[in-house]
Amino acid sequence: MDNQARKPDLHSPVAEGPSVGRPVRRLEDERLLRGGSRYVSDLIATSDALRVKILRSPHAHARILAVDATAARAMPGVVAVLMADDLAGIGDLPCDWEAPGMIGVPLHPVLARDRARYVGEPIAAVAAESANAAENALAAIEVSYEVLPAVAEQEAAIEPGAAQLHDALPNNIGYQFRREGGHVDRALADAEVVVRRRLTNNRVAPAPLEGRVVLSEFALASGRLVHHTSSQLPHVHARSLGACLGLPLHKLRLVAPDIGGGFGAKLCFYAEDVICAVLSMRTGRACAWAEARGESFLATTHGRDQVQYAEIAARRDGRITGFRSRVVADLGAYAIGMGPGVPAINTGYGVSGPYDIPNVATEVVGVFTNRTPTGPYRGAGHPEATFLLERMMDELARELAMDPAEVRRVNFVPPSAMPHRMPTGWTLDSGDYAANLDAALDLAGYRKLRERQANLRAEGRFLGIGLATFSESSAVGPSIGMGAVGFWRAGHESARVVVNADGSATVFSGAMSTGQGHATSLAQIAADVLGLAPNEVEVVQGDTQAVPFGTGTFNSRSMAIGGTAVHMAAGRLLEKARKIAAHQLQRRPADLTFEHGVFRASDGLGVIAAAAHTGKKVEDRIVHAVFRRRLGMELPPSDREAETLTLADVARDAHLGLDLPMGTAPGLDETEFFDPVDMPFAYGTHIAVVEVDLETGQVALLRHVVVDDCGRIINPLLVEGQVHGGAAQGVGQALMESMVYGMGGEPMVAGFSEYAMPRAADLPSFETGHTEVPTKLNPLGAKGVGEGATIGATPAVVNAVLDALAPVGVTEVAMPMTPMHVWRAIERAQEGRGSLVRETGAEPSSPGGSQAGAFILLGQAAKGGDDA
Known part of the structure; x- marks a missing residue:
């Protein structure tokens, strides 16, 4: 064990030798600490964008009888007011992880239509010359409500006679998802010990340091939209925004600059992105919205919120023979983002954890309530499953008078059993x-x-x-299996690695940093392959025009999937550079070593070197003949007799197209899509x-x-x-x-x-x-x-x-x-x-x-x- 409790020896980014595995200082920190950050709020501060404010429902459940914005529209500084009736042709917010077997998928409208279903749901929006003018206009909008009974707890929501949120969902149940492996009923009947418990996993707010922020600017002349937003999924959200607006993606550039924390909340695609884009398209002005802290608690997705029932069957020696769980998950008022899939799949599949439990049955019930929609929050379903399981492990230890460490030890899947297929279907x-x-x-x-x-x-x-x-x-993958669990995203990740003409490198990654240090870790991976120092590698993320495709950052996927894509792209690029170097050094590619950024010919190659030299002479004669015939000019003879070439030497020649093997395209530029098999x-x-x-x-x-x-x-x-x-x-x-929440959903x-x-x-x-x-x-x-x-x-x-x-x-x-x-x-x-x-x-x-x-x-x- 490497005990990292001691202060590590920090290495400079320019240290020689491999950097992967070493505590390299974060490359991005100096820029951030010296005020070089570029958060969306920084962009807004230097723009003349209209300030957007959102009128939100004060009621957990209410019928909207009328919305009158006449007075608001006439107020000084007000440029536009947006209401639900103004959104004809604008799509609802997507749900991109539908739990298998969902009875219905009630999508979140951009602005509430007919009914408001949680406190904080957007009702109307104002764009004005200043934030104060927009706030004053909000106060002038008159909304008539008929307050309806509300349900603010998932078990109360499924009781007979409870208020119904969506007509298509009787008893407010969105789905009942079950997984079973083995014979749980038999295990419980034959058990020497059975422990049963009811547990609760409380609702929490992600509360990142930087709230959600949007700056959207539509160019009327070109019909192009540039949309800045604090997103963990730039490409995914670009697709969502384009679908809502009916705007083709070649007309949309979505940029996520520096992000001040996400914790899962910025995986969801929200109404404010669509509102700002629509207002910009209709006013011809840039439009900006920044979440107030109170809005963050009301209108940004929450996490967790499960009522959990568990039964564990065991022998007296502590060996678990069966485990059954029932999870009642609060989805909030709408199916949005990853909300329904998180408890169904991540909690439902993960309930047996690292333990070898032969008989497992789990049921997840997704319930809609008059509360803010839930979504992924750091761990996204795995913390809920682990809480349920680890609480039960301790309860079993108490029942058996065993040390809790020993109860865990006797039930672990041993290394010799790896890979181990869990009863729910996943594989450790x-x-x-x-x-x-x-x-x-x-x-x-x-x-x-x-x-x-x-x-x-x-x-x-x-x-x-x-x-x-x-x-x-x-991570979640492979891509081919995502649709089977209702997840409409890719499981792969992209990376493009370019070695520039001066030998430095640029990595374009589809992953998105929200503070994890990707500019350092991804640079380390590329640098080690290419024989560079990490500070010779720039990492570009978060721009859908610069990065051709990306899945984004969630489910601890950045290094395992995104980092692997960088590693593989850099490896392919190095092989191309090796072929060019071998051609110029008159060696076979396999006969070159590459260390510290230098290709070196191996000694004692004898006949092999002579053959390579002869082959290159033949190739040179062919190239000279073609050049002479087409242009009537002679190429200068090559007198290169070097025994080594740096990556920078090869990069320069590759970009200029000088002395390349026949059929080799200029440049050092490789793209990889890594899709895991599991x-x-x-x-x-x-x-x-x-x-x-x-x-x-x-x-x-x-x-x-x-x-x-x-x-x-x-x-x-x-x-x-x-x-x-x-x-x-x-x-x-x-x-x-x-x-x-109060009993009325407040x-x-x-x-x-x-x-x-x-x-x-x-x-x-x-x-x-x-x-x-x-x-x-x-x-x-x-x-x-x-x-x-x-x-x-x-x-x-x-x-x-x-x-x-x-x-x-x-x-x-x-x-x-x-x-x-x-x-x-x-x-x-x-x-x-x-x-x-x-x-x-x-x-x-x-x-x-x-x-x-x-x-x-x-x-x-x-x-x-x-x-x-």
Whole structure:
């Protein structure tokens, strides 16, 4: 294990030798830190664009009786007002991941027609000379509503008599998706132990540092639209925008410049993109909209929000024989973006994780409610599946009085069984889960932690230790299988690599950075193939005219798919350069070495070299004869006798067309589309250590250990940054983040004053390590890492809190585990069975070995708790 908890030795981007695998400093940071960034807001600030503001529904469910914008249109500075009636011929927002078997696909209108179905749904838009003028005009628009009953919780939405959102969807059910492998009913009937639970996975807001921003400019003379937007999927969103507008793609250039975070929220294609484009096309002016923070909480897709039921069947030795789950997922008011597919596929297929469970059945029910639509949020369905599974692993450990680490160990898929086909249909490609768990236990000092826990409990302090292991697919693919699961996107990624005439290189990648460091990691990959330093490689992304095709960034796909495309394109380009160098050095391509950017002829080639020399002379005579016959001129004789050529030498000649092998096209320019044959699975282990104050319910996160395995590591510095950020988000969901709604569907969150996010003071110094089992599904051996820490952190922290509260009989605390939620759970437990601390003074022992009393006690308590 490479323990990255220590500060890494940072290498300069110009360091000699291979850079992949080394912590190269981020190439983009100096530009960003010195004010050289180009966010969409920067472009708006220097433009004379009209400012666009959106009038949003104040009601969760209401019939729109009338909209009167007469007064608004007459106000100073107002250039245009847009209402639903003005959008004839404009398409609804697409849903590009329809869950298999969807009963209906209620698309999100650009502006509400007839009914508003969630607070924040766009009703009208104003374009004015200033933001103030637009705001004043919004206030002058009169809307008459008939307020209707609303449903603000998915299980209430499917009850008989609940208010109906869409006429075509009885009981508000969008789909019921099932997967089954083996014989789950038989496993449950024959089990020595069965544990049942009902869990909730709370709704959260992505809240990126940069909100959504749009700048759209239509040129009336040419009929071309240039559209700047903060998007994780530039090419996908260009297709969506073109389809909504009826605008051919050769007339549309979509640009995503610097992006200040996405976390999945910027995967969705939103109404504001269409609104700004329509207003620009109709006014002939550039139109700009920037999301206010309150709008971000109302109108940008939310994540998670599942009610989960699970049954786990096992033997007394801890071996799991069956697992059944039912997930009721809140899709919000409309099917938009990836919303329906995330819970159906990523949660539904991923419920067995890294464990060898022979019998698995899962059902996912997608339900529409009067809340903001849900979509992917860092991990996109995998965190929900892992939370469900890892909570049940701990519940089983308590029931069996086993150490939670041992329950996981005995159920892992062993390396010898790889690749392993999961009962749901996915295939785990590679991994050594037990070694990864052991590395995390060693890094945490697990045995000593358990000893410390026992000692502190004797002193009346409540320390908890929580574990979670996870696995996650890196990307969705191959492309040929995407349609089978209703996903109308490509599984491949593009890369174009060009070596310029001076020997520097440019990479055009279809992936899209939202802060991950692609300008560095993709440059490292290309640089190593081409014998360059990373700072001699420029990475271009996010422009549909510069990059001919791209799928974008989501599902931890950038390195495994996008990086592989760069690697393969650079490799093909190098082979062309090798052929040119061999021709000029009078050698066979196979007889050249290439190191540090230099082609060198091998020594002692004898007859081979002579043959190559003779062949080149013959070729030269043919070229000279053709040139003489066509132009009547003589080519100057070549007197090159060099033994080496640099890549820059070859690039110069290739671009000029000088001394190339016959039939070779000028230039060094290669494009690759890499489409994986299957999905590599990253994995990891989290160990959280918390202390809970029983008097206040306050949870202190003392330590958080993460050991991940993302295959071959491109840049350890970037990996560690991704792990830190991901873990912070996972901790946030566990302890403080939640989108809260009232019974009538009214959101109780309007900004950060109501939505808590972890600050530096709330987090420990993360302790990170890595195991490294490369995948065989791509030549880099790389798997994803961007989402893994978020997936594992949440259940690890929750398991730690419940472990801390075991002595007082607490078996469940709803997320987020705020002090109030924890305190109330403690009070309920003490009221129900009396406080062990206050009444008996007894302290159950720590789990593991002969100290298994706590798990026996918790198992007994759980039987009468939240069973479903």
